[in-house]
Amino acid sequence: MDLKNIFNFKKDDIIAEKRTCKKCGKSTRYNELMANSMICPTCGEYMRMGAMERLEVTLDKGTFKEIDKSLKTKNPIDFPDYADKLDKAVKTSSLNEAVVCGLGKINGNKCAVFVMDSNFMMGSMGTVVGEKITRLFEKATHDKLPVIGFTTSGGARMQEGILSLMQMAKVSGAAKRHSDAGLLYVTVLTDPTTGGITASFAMQGDIIIAEPNALIGFAGQRVIEQTIGQKLPQGFQRSEFQLDHGFVDMIEERKRLKLTLSKILELHKPVNQ
Amino acid sequence: MLKDKKTTKAYEKVLAARDGKRPSGGFYISRMLDNFIEFHGDRRYGDDSAIIGGIGFLKGEPVTVIAMERGDTIDERMKRHFGCPTPEGYRKALRLMKEAEKFNRPVICFIGSSGAYCGIDAEERGQGEAIAENLFEMMGLKVPVISVIIGEGGSGGALALGVCDTAVMLENSVYSVISPEGCASILWKDSAKAPEAAEVLKLTAQDLYKFDVIEKIIDETDRTSEEICYELKNFICDEIAEKKKLTTEELLQERYEKFRKIGA
Numbered sequence: 001m002d003l004k005n006i007f008n009f010k011k012d013d014i015i016a017e018k019r020t021c022k023k024c025g026k027s028t029r030y031n032e033l034m035a036n037s038m039i040c041p042t043c044g045e046y047m048r049m050g051a052m053e054r055l056e057v058t059l060d061k062g063t064f065k066e067i068d069k070s071l072k073t074k075n076p077i078d079f080p081d082y083a084d085k086l087d088k089a090v091k092t093s094s095l096n097e098a099v100v101c102g103l104g105k106i107n108g109n110k111c112a113v114f115v116m117d118s119n120f121m122m123g124s125m126g127t128v129v130g131e132k133i134t135r136l137f138e139k140a141t142h143d144k145l146p147v148i149g150f151t152t153s154g155g156a157r158m159q160e161g162i163l164s165l166m167q168m169a170k171v172s173g174a175a176k177r178h179s180d181a182g183l184l185y186v187t188v189l190t191d192p193t194t195g196g197i198t199a200s201f202a203m204q205g206d207i208i209i210a211e212p213n214a215l216i217g218f219a220g221q222r223v224i225e226q227t228i229g230q231k232l233p234q235g236f237q238r239s240e241f242q243l244d245h246g247f248v249d250m251i252e253e254r255k256r257l258k259l260t261l262s263k264i265l266e267l268h269k270p271v272n273q
Numbered sequence: 274m275l276k277d278k279k280t281t282k283a284y285e286k287v288l289a290a291r292d293g294k295r296p297s298g299g300f301y302i303s304r305m306l307d308n309f310i311e312f313h314g315d316r317r318y319g320d321d322s323a324i325i326g327g328i329g330f331l332k333g334e335p336v337t338v339i340a341m342e343r344g345d346t347i348d349e350r351m352k353r354h355f356g357c358p359t360p361e362g363y364r365k366a367l368r369l370m371k372e373a374e375k376f377n378r379p380v381i382c383f384i385g386s387s388g389a390y391c392g393i394d395a396e397e398r399g400q401g402e403a404i405a406e407n408l409f410e411m412m413g414l415k416v417p418v419i420s421v422i423i424g425e426g427g428s429g430g431a432l433a434l435g436v437c438d439t440a441v442m443l444e445n446s447v448y449s450v451i452s453p454e455g456c457a458s459i460l461w462k463d464s465a466k467a468p469e470a471a472e473v474l475k476l477t478a479q480d481l482y483k484f485d486v487i488e489k490i491i492d493e494t495d496r497t498s499e500e501i502c503y504e505l506k507n508f509i510c511d512e513i514a515e516k517k518k519l520t521t522e523e524l525l526q527e528r529y530e531k532f533r534k535i536g537a
Protein backbone atom coordinates (compact mmCIF):
# COMPACT_ATOMS: atom_id res chain seq x y z
CA MET A 1 0.00 0.00 0.00
CA ASP A 2 0.99 3.55 -0.56
CA LEU A 3 1.77 4.63 2.96
CA LYS A 4 2.75 8.12 2.00
CA ASN A 5 -0.75 8.85 0.76
CA ILE A 6 -2.50 7.12 3.60
CA PHE A 7 -0.37 8.62 6.30
CA ASN A 8 -0.58 12.21 5.33
CA PHE A 9 -0.46 12.87 9.06
CA LYS A 10 2.97 11.25 9.28
CA LYS A 11 6.19 12.58 7.89
CA ASP A 12 8.24 10.55 5.40
CA ASP A 13 10.93 9.87 7.96
CA ILE A 14 8.43 8.23 10.30
CA ILE A 15 7.43 5.80 7.56
CA ALA A 16 11.06 4.77 7.08
CA GLU A 17 11.65 4.58 10.83
CA LYS A 18 12.03 1.31 12.69
CA ARG A 19 10.10 0.29 15.79
CA THR A 20 11.42 -2.03 18.45
CA CYS A 21 9.22 -4.77 19.84
CA LYS A 22 8.94 -4.58 23.62
CA LYS A 23 8.63 -8.33 23.94
CA CYS A 24 11.34 -9.76 21.67
CA GLY A 25 13.46 -6.66 21.14
CA LYS A 26 13.58 -6.98 17.37
CA SER A 27 13.29 -3.84 15.25
CA THR A 28 10.98 -3.73 12.27
CA ARG A 29 10.45 -1.04 9.66
CA TYR A 30 7.30 0.94 10.26
CA ASN A 31 5.72 0.25 6.87
CA GLU A 32 6.31 -3.46 7.29
CA LEU A 33 4.67 -3.30 10.73
CA MET A 34 1.70 -1.36 9.41
CA ALA A 35 1.22 -3.93 6.65
CA ASN A 36 1.07 -6.47 9.50
CA SER A 37 -1.46 -4.44 11.58
CA MET A 38 1.30 -3.38 14.00
CA ILE A 39 1.88 -6.97 15.08
CA CYS A 40 5.54 -7.91 15.55
CA PRO A 41 6.41 -10.25 12.62
CA THR A 42 8.96 -12.05 14.78
CA CYS A 43 7.05 -12.89 17.96
CA GLY A 44 3.44 -11.93 17.27
CA GLU A 45 3.29 -9.27 20.00
CA TYR A 46 0.50 -6.73 19.53
CA MET A 47 2.07 -3.30 19.51
CA ARG A 48 -0.20 -0.48 20.59
CA MET A 49 -1.86 1.27 17.67
CA GLY A 50 -2.40 4.98 17.34
CA ALA A 51 -5.87 6.22 16.42
CA MET A 52 -4.93 6.98 12.80
CA GLU A 53 -3.29 3.60 12.40
CA ARG A 54 -6.38 1.88 13.76
CA LEU A 55 -8.62 3.79 11.39
CA GLU A 56 -6.31 2.90 8.53
CA VAL A 57 -6.60 -0.86 9.10
CA THR A 58 -10.30 -0.78 10.03
CA LEU A 59 -12.07 1.57 7.64
CA ASP A 60 -12.50 1.32 3.89
CA LYS A 61 -9.96 3.44 2.07
CA GLY A 62 -10.93 7.06 1.67
CA THR A 63 -14.19 6.77 3.63
CA PHE A 64 -13.17 8.40 6.92
CA LYS A 65 -14.44 11.90 7.58
CA GLU A 66 -13.16 13.25 10.85
CA ILE A 67 -15.46 15.28 13.11
CA ASP A 68 -14.38 17.91 15.65
CA LYS A 69 -10.75 17.45 14.73
CA SER A 70 -9.79 20.93 15.84
CA LEU A 71 -11.30 20.76 19.34
CA LYS A 72 -8.44 21.43 21.73
CA THR A 73 -8.25 21.30 25.49
CA LYS A 74 -7.65 24.39 27.54
CA ASN A 75 -6.78 24.20 31.21
CA PRO A 76 -10.22 24.38 32.82
CA ILE A 77 -9.16 24.14 36.48
CA ASP A 78 -5.77 25.87 36.06
CA PHE A 79 -3.90 22.72 36.93
CA PRO A 80 -0.14 23.31 37.27
CA ASP A 81 1.99 22.38 34.23
CA TYR A 82 -1.04 21.01 32.39
CA ALA A 83 -0.80 23.45 29.48
CA ASP A 84 2.80 22.36 28.84
CA LYS A 85 1.83 18.70 29.05
CA LEU A 86 -0.88 19.27 26.49
CA ASP A 87 1.50 21.06 24.13
CA LYS A 88 3.93 18.20 24.40
CA ALA A 89 1.19 15.62 23.83
CA VAL A 90 0.03 17.45 20.70
CA LYS A 91 3.58 17.44 19.34
CA THR A 92 4.43 13.80 20.09
CA SER A 93 1.08 12.35 19.01
CA SER A 94 0.30 14.63 16.02
CA LEU A 95 -3.23 14.76 17.46
CA ASN A 96 -5.23 17.49 19.16
CA GLU A 97 -6.64 15.15 21.79
CA ALA A 98 -6.68 11.53 22.96
CA VAL A 99 -9.62 10.50 20.78
CA VAL A 100 -10.33 10.73 17.07
CA CYS A 101 -13.99 10.70 16.00
CA GLY A 102 -15.72 10.56 12.66
CA LEU A 103 -17.86 8.74 10.14
CA GLY A 104 -16.68 6.01 7.80
CA LYS A 105 -17.38 2.64 6.28
CA ILE A 106 -16.32 -0.87 7.27
CA ASN A 107 -16.59 -3.18 4.26
CA GLY A 108 -19.26 -0.87 2.91
CA ASN A 109 -21.17 -0.52 6.21
CA LYS A 110 -21.55 3.08 7.28
CA CYS A 111 -20.86 3.81 10.96
CA ALA A 112 -19.75 6.41 13.45
CA VAL A 113 -16.34 5.61 14.91
CA PHE A 114 -14.27 6.80 17.82
CA VAL A 115 -10.73 5.65 18.45
CA MET A 116 -8.79 6.54 21.57
CA ASP A 117 -5.04 7.01 21.39
CA SER A 118 -2.70 6.16 24.24
CA ASN A 119 0.06 8.31 22.74
CA PHE A 120 -1.83 11.36 23.95
CA MET A 121 -1.50 11.54 27.75
CA MET A 122 -2.13 7.80 28.14
CA GLY A 123 -5.44 8.16 26.35
CA SER A 124 -6.90 9.79 29.45
CA MET A 125 -10.32 11.45 29.29
CA GLY A 126 -10.73 15.11 30.02
CA THR A 127 -13.51 17.44 28.94
CA VAL A 128 -12.62 17.45 25.24
CA VAL A 129 -12.40 13.66 24.97
CA GLY A 130 -15.77 13.44 26.74
CA GLU A 131 -17.25 16.16 24.56
CA LYS A 132 -16.04 14.59 21.30
CA ILE A 133 -17.41 11.14 22.11
CA THR A 134 -20.69 12.66 23.35
CA ARG A 135 -21.06 14.63 20.13
CA LEU A 136 -20.34 11.50 18.11
CA PHE A 137 -23.09 9.58 19.92
CA GLU A 138 -25.48 12.49 19.40
CA LYS A 139 -24.68 12.64 15.70
CA ALA A 140 -25.02 8.87 15.36
CA THR A 141 -28.38 9.00 17.14
CA HIS A 142 -29.54 11.77 14.82
CA ASP A 143 -28.25 10.04 11.67
CA LYS A 144 -29.39 6.57 12.89
CA LEU A 145 -25.89 5.14 12.66
CA PRO A 146 -24.19 2.42 14.69
CA VAL A 147 -21.22 3.44 16.83
CA ILE A 148 -17.96 1.49 16.85
CA GLY A 149 -15.61 2.54 19.65
CA PHE A 150 -12.01 1.50 20.18
CA THR A 151 -10.92 2.12 23.74
CA THR A 152 -7.45 2.52 25.19
CA SER A 153 -7.07 4.72 28.21
CA GLY A 154 -5.65 5.08 31.67
CA GLY A 155 -8.99 6.51 32.82
CA ALA A 156 -10.27 9.96 33.70
CA ARG A 157 -7.65 12.71 33.41
CA MET A 158 -6.75 14.06 36.84
CA GLN A 159 -5.51 17.38 35.44
CA GLU A 160 -9.12 18.38 34.80
CA GLY A 161 -10.31 17.27 38.22
CA ILE A 162 -14.00 16.70 38.79
CA LEU A 163 -14.80 17.86 35.25
CA SER A 164 -13.08 14.72 33.90
CA LEU A 165 -15.07 12.49 36.23
CA MET A 166 -18.31 14.07 35.04
CA GLN A 167 -17.46 13.13 31.44
CA MET A 168 -18.13 9.51 32.41
CA ALA A 169 -21.73 10.46 33.17
CA LYS A 170 -21.99 12.75 30.15
CA VAL A 171 -20.88 10.10 27.64
CA SER A 172 -23.06 7.50 29.40
CA GLY A 173 -26.07 9.74 28.88
CA ALA A 174 -25.38 10.07 25.16
CA ALA A 175 -24.73 6.32 24.83
CA LYS A 176 -28.02 5.62 26.63
CA ARG A 177 -29.97 7.83 24.23
CA HIS A 178 -28.31 6.14 21.28
CA SER A 179 -29.25 2.78 22.74
CA ASP A 180 -32.83 3.86 23.46
CA ALA A 181 -33.11 4.76 19.77
CA GLY A 182 -32.51 1.09 19.01
CA LEU A 183 -29.06 1.66 17.58
CA LEU A 184 -26.03 -0.59 17.82
CA TYR A 185 -22.93 0.21 19.86
CA VAL A 186 -19.89 -2.06 19.66
CA THR A 187 -16.83 -1.51 21.79
CA VAL A 188 -13.42 -2.93 21.01
CA LEU A 189 -11.28 -2.97 24.14
CA THR A 190 -7.59 -2.64 23.39
CA ASP A 191 -4.54 -2.53 25.62
CA PRO A 192 -4.90 -0.89 28.12
CA THR A 193 -8.52 -0.03 28.98
CA THR A 194 -8.75 0.89 32.66
CA GLY A 195 -10.27 3.11 35.33
CA GLY A 196 -13.10 5.43 34.43
CA ILE A 197 -13.24 4.26 30.84
CA THR A 198 -13.92 0.65 31.88
CA ALA A 199 -16.36 2.06 34.43
CA SER A 200 -18.31 3.88 31.74
CA PHE A 201 -18.58 3.65 27.97
CA ALA A 202 -16.12 0.77 27.42
CA MET A 203 -18.49 -1.57 29.25
CA GLN A 204 -21.71 -0.11 27.82
CA GLY A 205 -21.52 -1.68 24.37
CA ASP A 206 -24.27 -3.99 23.16
CA ILE A 207 -21.38 -6.11 21.98
CA ILE A 208 -18.01 -5.97 23.68
CA ILE A 209 -14.97 -7.32 21.84
CA ALA A 210 -11.46 -7.46 23.27
CA GLU A 211 -8.15 -7.76 21.50
CA PRO A 212 -6.07 -10.69 22.79
CA ASN A 213 -4.11 -10.11 26.00
CA ALA A 214 -5.30 -6.54 26.49
CA LEU A 215 -5.25 -5.18 30.05
CA ILE A 216 -8.89 -4.47 30.95
CA GLY A 217 -9.98 -3.52 34.43
CA PHE A 218 -11.16 -0.86 36.84
CA ALA A 219 -8.52 -0.58 39.55
CA GLY A 220 -4.89 -0.22 38.52
CA GLN A 221 -2.67 -3.25 39.12
CA ARG A 222 -0.17 -1.37 41.27
CA VAL A 223 -2.97 0.06 43.40
CA ILE A 224 -4.49 -3.39 43.96
CA GLU A 225 -1.10 -4.87 44.87
CA GLN A 226 -0.46 -2.10 47.38
CA THR A 227 -3.93 -2.47 48.86
CA ILE A 228 -3.90 -6.22 49.32
CA GLY A 229 -0.18 -6.56 49.90
CA GLN A 230 0.35 -9.42 47.48
CA LYS A 231 1.33 -10.06 43.87
CA LEU A 232 -1.46 -10.44 41.36
CA PRO A 233 -1.99 -13.78 39.61
CA GLN A 234 -0.72 -14.34 36.07
CA GLY A 235 -3.16 -13.08 33.46
CA PHE A 236 -5.12 -10.98 35.96
CA GLN A 237 -7.36 -8.40 34.21
CA ARG A 238 -6.32 -9.59 30.77
CA SER A 239 -8.83 -10.18 27.95
CA GLU A 240 -8.92 -13.91 28.61
CA PHE A 241 -9.65 -13.23 32.30
CA GLN A 242 -12.52 -10.94 31.30
CA LEU A 243 -13.88 -13.56 28.89
CA ASP A 244 -13.70 -16.24 31.62
CA HIS A 245 -15.57 -13.98 34.04
CA GLY A 246 -18.25 -13.11 31.53
CA PHE A 247 -17.51 -9.46 30.86
CA VAL A 248 -16.65 -9.52 27.15
CA ASP A 249 -18.56 -11.17 24.31
CA MET A 250 -15.50 -12.36 22.47
CA ILE A 251 -11.80 -12.02 21.92
CA GLU A 252 -10.87 -11.33 18.34
CA GLU A 253 -7.49 -11.26 16.64
CA ARG A 254 -6.51 -7.89 15.32
CA LYS A 255 -6.29 -9.04 11.71
CA ARG A 256 -9.81 -10.47 11.84
CA LEU A 257 -11.40 -7.47 13.58
CA LYS A 258 -12.46 -5.64 10.45
CA LEU A 259 -14.23 -8.69 9.06
CA THR A 260 -15.90 -9.46 12.37
CA LEU A 261 -17.07 -5.86 12.79
CA SER A 262 -18.49 -5.80 9.27
CA LYS A 263 -20.36 -9.07 9.90
CA ILE A 264 -21.84 -7.62 13.08
CA LEU A 265 -22.83 -4.44 11.25
CA GLU A 266 -24.48 -6.43 8.46
CA LEU A 267 -26.43 -8.46 11.01
CA HIS A 268 -27.80 -5.22 12.48
CA LYS A 269 -28.77 -3.54 9.23
CA PRO A 270 -32.38 -2.38 9.31
CA VAL A 271 -34.63 -4.88 7.52
CA ASN A 272 -37.01 -3.13 5.14
CA GLN A 273 -39.38 -5.94 4.17
CA MET B 274 0.46 17.26 63.93
CA LEU B 275 -0.59 18.29 60.45
CA LYS B 276 -0.60 21.91 61.46
CA ASP B 277 3.21 21.81 61.53
CA LYS B 278 3.46 20.41 58.05
CA LYS B 279 2.55 22.42 55.05
CA THR B 280 -1.17 21.98 54.76
CA THR B 281 -3.91 23.62 52.76
CA LYS B 282 -7.51 24.66 53.20
CA ALA B 283 -8.57 22.03 50.67
CA TYR B 284 -6.72 19.29 52.55
CA GLU B 285 -8.33 20.34 55.82
CA LYS B 286 -11.64 19.63 54.09
CA VAL B 287 -10.35 16.24 52.97
CA LEU B 288 -9.43 15.40 56.55
CA ALA B 289 -12.78 16.65 57.83
CA ALA B 290 -14.61 14.61 55.19
CA ARG B 291 -12.70 11.48 56.24
CA ASP B 292 -13.03 12.03 59.99
CA GLY B 293 -14.03 8.77 61.61
CA LYS B 294 -16.47 10.60 63.88
CA ARG B 295 -18.28 12.14 60.93
CA PRO B 296 -21.78 10.69 60.45
CA SER B 297 -22.07 8.06 57.72
CA GLY B 298 -25.02 7.08 55.52
CA GLY B 299 -27.00 5.19 58.14
CA PHE B 300 -27.07 8.24 60.40
CA TYR B 301 -28.91 10.33 57.82
CA ILE B 302 -31.37 7.53 57.14
CA SER B 303 -32.19 7.24 60.83
CA ARG B 304 -32.57 11.02 61.28
CA MET B 305 -34.55 11.77 58.14
CA LEU B 306 -36.77 8.77 57.36
CA ASP B 307 -39.74 7.25 59.13
CA ASN B 308 -40.53 3.54 59.00
CA PHE B 309 -37.31 2.73 57.16
CA ILE B 310 -37.03 -0.90 56.05
CA GLU B 311 -33.67 -2.16 54.83
CA PHE B 312 -33.50 -4.50 51.84
CA HIS B 313 -30.55 -6.69 51.06
CA GLY B 314 -28.84 -8.29 48.12
CA ASP B 315 -28.23 -7.77 44.43
CA ARG B 316 -30.13 -10.94 43.41
CA ARG B 317 -27.04 -11.89 41.43
CA TYR B 318 -24.33 -12.91 43.81
CA GLY B 319 -24.43 -11.40 47.27
CA ASP B 320 -25.13 -8.56 49.63
CA ASP B 321 -22.70 -5.74 50.22
CA SER B 322 -23.02 -4.08 53.61
CA ALA B 323 -21.04 -1.05 52.41
CA ILE B 324 -24.36 0.03 50.94
CA ILE B 325 -27.56 0.30 52.94
CA GLY B 326 -30.63 0.35 50.74
CA GLY B 327 -34.32 0.38 51.44
CA ILE B 328 -37.56 2.29 51.59
CA GLY B 329 -39.19 4.64 54.04
CA PHE B 330 -41.24 7.78 54.40
CA LEU B 331 -39.67 11.18 53.92
CA LYS B 332 -42.16 13.66 55.42
CA GLY B 333 -44.91 11.23 54.57
CA GLU B 334 -43.76 10.44 51.05
CA PRO B 335 -42.41 6.98 50.15
CA VAL B 336 -38.82 7.15 48.91
CA THR B 337 -36.02 4.71 48.12
CA VAL B 338 -32.75 5.46 49.88
CA ILE B 339 -29.32 4.15 48.98
CA ALA B 340 -26.47 5.07 51.29
CA MET B 341 -22.81 4.25 51.70
CA GLU B 342 -22.14 3.22 55.29
CA ARG B 343 -18.67 2.97 56.81
CA GLY B 344 -19.71 1.50 60.13
CA ASP B 345 -18.87 2.60 63.69
CA THR B 346 -16.75 -0.03 65.41
CA ILE B 347 -13.58 -1.36 63.83
CA ASP B 348 -15.18 -4.78 63.36
CA GLU B 349 -18.13 -3.22 61.62
CA ARG B 350 -15.84 -1.11 59.48
CA MET B 351 -13.93 -4.20 58.37
CA LYS B 352 -17.19 -5.91 57.52
CA ARG B 353 -18.43 -2.92 55.56
CA HIS B 354 -14.95 -2.33 54.15
CA PHE B 355 -15.15 1.29 55.26
CA GLY B 356 -18.10 2.01 53.01
CA CYS B 357 -16.30 1.15 49.79
CA PRO B 358 -18.86 -0.72 47.67
CA THR B 359 -18.17 -3.96 45.85
CA PRO B 360 -19.85 -4.72 42.50
CA GLU B 361 -22.66 -6.33 44.52
CA GLY B 362 -23.21 -3.02 46.29
CA TYR B 363 -23.64 -1.14 43.03
CA ARG B 364 -25.87 -3.87 41.63
CA LYS B 365 -28.03 -3.82 44.76
CA ALA B 366 -28.27 -0.04 44.40
CA LEU B 367 -29.39 -0.36 40.78
CA ARG B 368 -31.88 -3.08 41.63
CA LEU B 369 -33.47 -0.84 44.25
CA MET B 370 -33.50 2.12 41.88
CA LYS B 371 -35.34 0.05 39.27
CA GLU B 372 -37.78 -0.99 41.96
CA ALA B 373 -38.24 2.69 42.87
CA GLU B 374 -38.96 3.44 39.23
CA LYS B 375 -41.63 0.75 39.10
CA PHE B 376 -43.44 2.22 42.09
CA ASN B 377 -42.74 5.82 41.10
CA ARG B 378 -40.71 6.58 44.23
CA PRO B 379 -38.00 9.25 44.24
CA VAL B 380 -34.47 8.02 44.96
CA ILE B 381 -32.08 9.59 47.47
CA CYS B 382 -28.41 8.57 47.46
CA PHE B 383 -25.89 9.32 50.20
CA ILE B 384 -22.27 9.21 49.10
CA GLY B 385 -19.34 9.06 51.48
CA SER B 386 -16.35 6.74 51.14
CA SER B 387 -12.93 6.74 49.54
CA GLY B 388 -14.34 5.02 46.46
CA ALA B 389 -15.17 1.65 44.97
CA TYR B 390 -13.77 -1.35 46.85
CA CYS B 391 -10.37 -2.34 45.49
CA GLY B 392 -9.44 -6.01 45.31
CA ILE B 393 -8.97 -9.10 43.17
CA ASP B 394 -12.51 -10.33 43.87
CA ALA B 395 -14.06 -7.00 42.91
CA GLU B 396 -12.27 -7.12 39.55
CA GLU B 397 -13.31 -10.75 39.02
CA ARG B 398 -16.92 -9.75 39.48
CA GLY B 399 -16.74 -6.71 37.25
CA GLN B 400 -16.32 -3.56 39.34
CA GLY B 401 -15.98 -1.50 36.16
CA GLU B 402 -19.01 -3.08 34.53
CA ALA B 403 -21.12 -2.56 37.65
CA ILE B 404 -20.32 1.17 37.80
CA ALA B 405 -20.76 1.56 34.03
CA GLU B 406 -24.19 -0.06 34.23
CA ASN B 407 -25.28 2.31 37.00
CA LEU B 408 -24.21 5.40 35.05
CA PHE B 409 -26.02 4.15 31.96
CA GLU B 410 -29.25 3.18 33.71
CA MET B 411 -29.39 6.15 36.07
CA MET B 412 -29.30 8.45 33.06
CA GLY B 413 -32.66 6.98 32.08
CA LEU B 414 -34.25 6.41 35.49
CA LYS B 415 -37.77 7.83 35.27
CA VAL B 416 -38.02 9.12 38.87
CA PRO B 417 -36.28 12.06 40.56
CA VAL B 418 -32.81 11.25 41.92
CA ILE B 419 -31.17 13.42 44.58
CA SER B 420 -27.54 12.67 45.49
CA VAL B 421 -25.93 13.99 48.64
CA ILE B 422 -22.17 13.94 49.22
CA ILE B 423 -21.86 13.59 52.98
CA GLY B 424 -18.14 12.84 53.30
CA GLU B 425 -15.51 11.82 50.78
CA GLY B 426 -16.81 11.43 47.23
CA GLY B 427 -14.22 9.13 45.69
CA SER B 428 -14.11 9.02 41.91
CA GLY B 429 -16.15 6.57 39.79
CA GLY B 430 -17.22 4.70 42.89
CA ALA B 431 -19.04 7.84 44.04
CA LEU B 432 -20.39 8.77 40.62
CA ALA B 433 -22.09 5.35 40.45
CA LEU B 434 -24.59 6.80 42.95
CA GLY B 435 -24.17 10.35 41.70
CA VAL B 436 -26.00 10.51 38.37
CA CYS B 437 -28.83 12.66 39.63
CA ASP B 438 -31.17 15.59 39.07
CA THR B 439 -29.85 17.54 42.04
CA ALA B 440 -26.44 17.15 43.65
CA VAL B 441 -25.95 18.43 47.19
CA MET B 442 -22.71 18.60 49.17
CA LEU B 443 -22.22 19.18 52.84
CA GLU B 444 -19.87 22.09 53.46
CA ASN B 445 -17.01 19.88 54.60
CA SER B 446 -17.36 17.12 52.05
CA VAL B 447 -15.13 16.65 49.01
CA TYR B 448 -15.65 15.06 45.59
CA SER B 449 -12.72 14.20 43.38
CA VAL B 450 -11.61 12.29 40.30
CA ILE B 451 -8.69 10.85 42.27
CA SER B 452 -7.59 10.89 45.91
CA PRO B 453 -5.09 13.63 46.75
CA GLU B 454 -2.62 10.89 47.76
CA GLY B 455 -3.03 9.10 44.42
CA CYS B 456 -2.66 12.35 42.52
CA ALA B 457 0.45 13.36 44.48
CA SER B 458 2.13 10.01 43.95
CA ILE B 459 1.53 10.14 40.20
CA LEU B 460 2.48 13.80 39.82
CA TRP B 461 5.32 14.16 42.27
CA LYS B 462 6.08 10.51 43.14
CA ASP B 463 5.32 11.44 46.74
CA SER B 464 1.97 10.77 48.38
CA ALA B 465 2.99 12.99 51.31
CA LYS B 466 2.35 15.92 49.01
CA ALA B 467 -1.37 15.17 49.20
CA PRO B 468 -2.14 18.62 50.71
CA GLU B 469 -0.78 20.34 47.60
CA ALA B 470 -2.62 17.88 45.38
CA ALA B 471 -5.86 18.52 47.23
CA GLU B 472 -5.46 22.21 46.48
CA VAL B 473 -4.85 21.84 42.74
CA LEU B 474 -7.56 19.21 42.24
CA LYS B 475 -10.24 21.73 43.27
CA LEU B 476 -12.29 19.15 45.11
CA THR B 477 -14.13 21.15 47.76
CA ALA B 478 -17.87 21.73 47.81
CA GLN B 479 -17.18 25.40 47.13
CA ASP B 480 -15.11 24.54 44.03
CA LEU B 481 -17.72 22.17 42.68
CA TYR B 482 -20.46 24.73 43.19
CA LYS B 483 -18.44 27.20 41.14
CA PHE B 484 -18.01 24.60 38.38
CA ASP B 485 -21.78 24.02 38.30
CA VAL B 486 -21.27 20.35 39.16
CA ILE B 487 -23.47 20.61 42.26
CA GLU B 488 -26.59 22.65 42.95
CA LYS B 489 -26.43 23.19 46.72
CA ILE B 490 -24.09 23.39 49.70
CA ILE B 491 -25.42 22.71 53.19
CA ASP B 492 -23.59 24.75 55.85
CA GLU B 493 -21.98 22.81 58.68
CA THR B 494 -20.11 25.50 60.57
CA ASP B 495 -21.41 26.03 64.13
CA ARG B 496 -24.30 23.67 63.56
CA THR B 497 -25.27 20.41 65.20
CA SER B 498 -25.82 17.34 63.06
CA GLU B 499 -29.51 17.60 63.93
CA GLU B 500 -29.66 21.09 62.45
CA ILE B 501 -27.78 19.92 59.36
CA CYS B 502 -30.20 17.02 58.91
CA TYR B 503 -33.14 19.36 59.34
CA GLU B 504 -32.02 21.67 56.54
CA LEU B 505 -30.97 18.79 54.31
CA LYS B 506 -34.30 17.05 54.75
CA ASN B 507 -36.23 20.21 53.91
CA PHE B 508 -34.06 20.86 50.89
CA ILE B 509 -34.48 17.32 49.56
CA CYS B 510 -38.26 17.49 50.04
CA ASP B 511 -38.45 20.79 48.19
CA GLU B 512 -36.29 19.46 45.34
CA ILE B 513 -38.40 16.33 45.00
CA ALA B 514 -41.54 18.46 44.92
CA GLU B 515 -40.01 20.60 42.16
CA LYS B 516 -38.89 17.61 40.12
CA LYS B 517 -42.28 15.97 40.43
CA LYS B 518 -43.85 18.89 38.60
CA LEU B 519 -41.92 17.86 35.47
CA THR B 520 -43.06 15.30 32.96
CA THR B 521 -40.84 12.24 32.65
CA GLU B 522 -39.47 13.61 29.37
CA GLU B 523 -38.66 16.97 30.96
CA LEU B 524 -37.05 15.30 33.97
CA LEU B 525 -34.77 13.15 31.80
CA GLN B 526 -34.00 16.03 29.47
CA GLU B 527 -32.94 18.23 32.39
CA ARG B 528 -30.81 15.43 33.84
CA TYR B 529 -29.17 14.93 30.46
CA GLU B 530 -28.43 18.62 30.14
CA LYS B 531 -27.11 18.88 33.71
CA PHE B 532 -24.22 16.63 32.70
CA ARG B 533 -24.17 17.52 29.00
CA LYS B 534 -23.11 21.11 29.74
CA ILE B 535 -20.08 20.11 31.84
CA GLY B 536 -17.03 20.70 29.69
CA ALA B 537 -19.10 21.44 26.57
Ligand SMILES: [Zn+2]
Pocket residue numbers: 021022023024025026040041042043044045
Ligand atom coordinates in the same frame (compact mmCIF):
# COMPACT_ATOMS: atom_id res chain seq x y z
ZN1 LIG C 1 8.38 -9.14 18.92
